[in-house]
Amino acid sequence: MFDPILHQAIRSKLVSMLIANGALPFKALKEYLKLSDGNLSSHLKKLENAGYIEIKKGFEGKRPKTTIYITDEGEEAFKSYIEELRVFVEQN
Numbered sequence: 056m057f058d059p060i061l062h063q064a065i066r067s068k069l070v071s072m073l074i075a076n077g078a079l080p081f082k083a084l085k086e087y088l089k090l091s092d093g094n095l096s097s098h099l100k101k102l103e104n105a106g107y108i109e110i111k112k113g114f115e116g117k118r119p120k121t122t123i124y125i126t127d128e129g130e131e132a133f134k135s136y137i138e139e140l141r142v143f144v145e146q147n
Contacts, residue, residue, distance in 0.1 A: 057143075060105045061136040065090070066098050070107060070133050073125035081121040099123060107132055 061067050065088060072087065073079060085095050102108040107129030112121050 057139055058132055058136045060101055060107065061133060063098075066102060067133075067136070069098060070102065070125065070129060073108065073123060074130055074133060078122050078124040081123060084123060102129065105129075105132070 061070060068088060069084060072084065081095065081099075084090075085092065088095065090098075099108065099110060103110055107126060109124045109126055110121060111124065112119065114120060
């Protein structure tokens, strides 16, 4: 069965963006996905709890900066999810 964490459009887009880029700032994800801070934070929390991403908070100069990284586990889970989708499409 499909991974319930990744089988959600926003989270699958978010993870694919991180795989393509390795890491992205919170602000870039928010702007690309057109989400509010709270909505993005909610999706990130689910991905973080699953071990698919890592969130690092720091500063750039005096400004706070949050960067989101894909984990090896997240990348493997996404690859498995895509394979499950491929098989499903081919069988139906």
